[in-house]
Amino acid sequence: MGSKACCSPEVARGVGSPDGPAAGESKNSRRYLLPGILLLSGWWLLYRSLAPFSGWLTYDVFSLARGSHFASAVEFFVFDTPKVLLLLTLVVFGVGVARSYFTPDRARRILAGKREAAGNVFAALLGIVTPFCSCSAVPMFIGFVTAGVPLGVTFSFLISAPMVNEIALVLLFGLFGWKIAALYLGTGLGIAMIAGWTIGRLGMEKHVESWVYQAVGIGAERDEEEPMSIADRIRYGYEAVRDIVGKVWVYVVLGIAVGAGIHGYVPENFMASFMGSGAWWSVPLAVLIGIPMYSNAAGIIPIVQALLAKGAALGTVLAFMMSVIGLSLPEMIILRKVLKVRLIATFAGVVGFGILIVGYLFNLVL
Amino acid sequence: MKTLQILGTGCPKCKILAETTEAAAKSLGLEYRMEKVTDIQAIIGFGVMMTPALAVDGVVKVSGKVPSTEEIKKILSV
Numbered sequence: 001m002g003s004k005a006c007c008s009p010e011v012a013r014g015v016g017s018p019d020g021p022a023a024g025e026s027k028n029s030r031r032y033l034l035p036g037i038l039l040l041s042g043w044w045l046l047y048r049s050l051a052p053f054s055g056w057l058t059y060d061v062f063s064l065a066r067g068s069h070f071a072s073a074v075e076f077f078v079f080d081t082p083k084v085l086l087l088l089t090l091v092v093f094g095v096g097v098a099r100s101y102f103t104p105d106r107a108r109r110i111l112a113g114k115r116e117a118a119g120n121v122f123a124a125l126l127g128i129v130t131p132f133c134s135c136s137a138v139p140m141f142i143g144f145v146t147a148g149v150p151l152g153v154t155f156s157f158l159i160s161a162p163m164v165n166e167i168a169l170v171l172l173f174g175l176f177g178w179k180i181a182a183l184y185l186g187t188g189l190g191i192a193m194i195a196g197w198t199i200g201r202l203g204m205e206k207h208v209e210s211w212v213y214q215a216v217g218i219g220a221e222r223d224e225e226e227p228m229s230i231a232d233r234i235r236y237g238y239e240a241v242r243d244i245v246g247k248v249w250v251y252v253v254l255g256i257a258v259g260a261g262i263h264g265y266v267p268e269n270f271m272a273s274f275m276g277s278g279a280w281w282s283v284p285l286a287v288l289i290g291i292p293m294y295s296n297a298a299g300i301i302p303i304v305q306a307l308l309a310k311g312a313a314l315g316t317v318l319a320f321m322m323s324v325i326g327l328s329l330p331e332m333i334i335l336r337k338v339l340k341v342r343l344i345a346t347f348a349g350v351v352g353f354g355i356l357i358v359g360y361l362f363n364l365v366l
Numbered sequence: 367m368k369t370l371q372i373l374g375t376g377c378p379k380c381k382i383l384a385e386t387t388e389a390a391a392k393s394l395g396l397e398y399r400m401e402k403v404t405d406i407q408a409i410i411g412f413g414v415m416m417t418p419a420l421a422v423d424g425v426v427k428v429s430g431k432v433p434s435t436e437e438i439k440k441i442l443s444v
Binding site: 104105108131133136138139140142143146211239337338 | 375406407409410414415416417430431
C-alpha cells in the first residue's frame with residue numbers, strides 16, 4: 001500500500017549507524033522520548049482547539065453571517081484543513097515506523113510458495129503494511145512472480161496495496177469514526193483476497209507477458225539488510241512524513257476546498273437524488289466515474305465527507321472512493337508492460353465487480 | 367574508476383537521484399562513470415523491487431528512496 005503519489009521512502013541499504021551499536025542506540029532512542037511526548041501533547045491540544053477556533057475565525061473575526069453558504073464553506077475549510085493535515089502527519093509517521101519493519105523483499109519471502117487461499121489472505125494483509133508505489137508496481141510484480149508467488153496471490157497483494165491505504169483508514173477514522181474505517185478495511189481486504197483468488201482460479205498465467213517468467217530470478221541471496229535501531233526507525237518515520245505529506249498536502253487542501261464548496265453550496269439532500277440508495281444505477285456510475293480519476297487517499301476523503309453530508313448513500317460513496325483509489329488508469333497503463341490487455345481487463349473487471357457488490361451491499365444494509 | 371548506475375524507469379525521483387549522485391561524486395573528486403539503467407529486465411537483474419536505486423560497481427547500495435547528498439557521499443567513499 002502507499003499513496004498513489006509516487007514512491008514512499010525505504011531503507012537505505014548498507015548504511016548503518018556510525019556509532020557503536022548498543023550504547024549509541026539507547027542514547028539515541030532516549031533523545032527522542034522527551035521531544036516526542038512534547039510533540040504529541042502539542043498535537044493533541046492543537047487538534048482539540050480546531051473546532052472552536054474555526055467557529056471563532058469565521059463568525060467573530062471575519063464576521064460572516066451564520067447560516068450563509070459562504071460562512072459554511074469557510075468554517076468547513078478552516079476546520080478541516082489543519083485537522084486533516086494533523087491527522088495525516090501523525091498517521092504517516094506511525095505507519096512509517098511500522099513499515100520500517102516490512103520491505104517488499106520480506107513480503108516476497110513470506111509469500112513465495114504459499115498456496116492459494118492462505119496465500120491470498122497473507123498477501124492482502126501484507127499489502128497494507130508493505131510500502132508500495134505505482135512506479136514500483138512493475139518491478140514488484142516481476143519480483144513476486146519470479147520468486148514463485150502464484151499469480152492470484154500476487155494480485156491480492158497488488159490490489160490491497162494501493163487500495164487499503166493507511167492514510168485513507170486513519171482519515172476515515174478521524175472523520176467518521178471507527179465503524180466506517182473498519183468497514184473500509186474489511187471490505188477492502190475482502191475484495192483483495194477474493195478478487196486475487198478469482199484471478200488465480202481463472203488460470204490466466206499465459207496472459208502475463210512471456211518475458212516476465214523468463215526474467216532472471218531476483219537473487220534470493222541478497223544481503224540480509226542490517227537491522228534498524230529504534231532511532232533509525234524514527235528517522236524513517238520522520239522522512240516518510242516529510243516525503244509523503246510534503247507531496248500530498250496540495251491535494252489535501254484542494255480536496256478540502258472542493259469539499260468546502262460542496263458543503264457550503266450544495267443544498268441538503270441534493271446528492272440523495274442521484275447518489276442516494278434509491279437510484280440503482282448510482283453505484284455502477286460511481287465506480288465508473290472513479291476509474292479515470294486519480295487522487296491520493298488524503299485528497300478524496302474530504303470530498304467523501306461532504307458528499308455524505310449532502311445525502312449520498314454510504315455504499316455509493318464507498319464504491320466511489322475505492323474506485324478512485326484502487327482502480328487507477330495510470331497504474332493500469334504501467335502494468336501494460338508486464339500484463340497483456342486481457343489480464344488487465346480481467347483485473348479491472350473483477351475488482352470493479354467486487355467494489356460494485358460492496359456498494360450495493362452497504363446501500364441495502366445501512 | 368567507479369561505475370555508478372541509476373536504476374529506474376524514468377520517474378522524477380530517478381532524475382533527482384541521478385543529479386544528486388553526480389553532485390556527490392563531483393564534490394568528492396571521484397573518477398566515475400555514470401549510467402542510467404531504464405530497462406526493466408536489467409533492473410530486475412539487480413534484485414531491485416523499488417525504484418529508484420543506486421548501484422556502485424555492480425552492488426546495489428540504495429533502493430526505494432533518494433538519499434541526501436551527504437548519504438551518497440558516505441556510500442561513495444567506502
